[in-house]
Amino acid sequence: MSRFARVAVYAGSTDGARPEYAEASRAAITELVGRGSGVVYGGGSNGLMGVLADTALEAGGEVIGVIPKFLDDREVAHKRVTDLRVVDTMHERKMLMADLSDAFLVLPGGIGTLEEVIEMLSWSQLGLHRKPIALLDVxxxxxxLVALLDHMTTESFISVDHRKFLISDPNPITLLDTMESWESPKTTRWLQDEDQT
Incomplete structure (x- = not known):
């Protein structure tokens, strides 16, 4: 059984240009649910968001969707999820998804997906959570993105320890195994006195 009761999954609201994105997403979610983890996601029915929700439901998993009211009003919400939670703002959505989850899995996506993973990285750097963040690098x-973060680390804008908050792998099983064994680096806060490290 997984150490994670629920995993927040970020993904695009379109399918992307290649079928490999959906195929890898299905494989990752099937494996995730098979390990006993529930899924928390953005509540949509389109694109890879719909793929991940449908896959988790078909595998018998718990699926919690969190969607802002303005998107629910446009009828893009997935109506068959286990639990659909409608919130007022995008900020509330991200906070609730993070609060409900023990880890973060990032599937291919666009600007919204990128914003979510960067925000979770920022929160980890600030010591607001100690949860693994994993990219499925299809x-x-x-x-x-990995190259940019490595460059920022080389240029001393990200500490070596903070760079370890993000893991990535092209293989869903290997990625989930790494998430399961991940341990938070000793440095868990960006604002920390030098004599306390």
């Missing part, structure tokens, strides 16, 4: 999709 066919190198996230390599530009």
């Amino acid at each position: 066919d190198g999709f996230y390599q530009p």
Whole structure:
């Protein structure tokens, strides 16, 4: 059984340009649910968001959708999830998803997905959570982001310890195994006195 009761999954609201994105997403979610974890996601029915929700439901998993009212009003919410929670703002959505989850899994996506993963990284750097954040790097999709974060680390804008908050792998099983064994680096806060490290 997984150490994670629930995992927040971030993903695009479109399918992307290649079928590999949906295929890898299905494989990752099937494995995640098979390990006993529930899924928390953005509540949508379109694109990879819909794929991940449908896959989790078909595998018998718990699926909690969190969606802002303005998107629910546009009828993009997934109506078959285990629990659909409608909130007022995007900020509330992200906070509730984080509060409900023990880890974060990032599937391919666009600006919204990128914003979510960067915000969770920022929160981990500030010591607001100690949860693993994992990129499913389908066919190198996230390599530009990984390279940028490595460059920021080389240039001393991100500490070596804080860079360890984000893990990535192209293989869903390997990625989930790494998430399960992940331990938070000793440095868990950005604002920390040097004599306390």
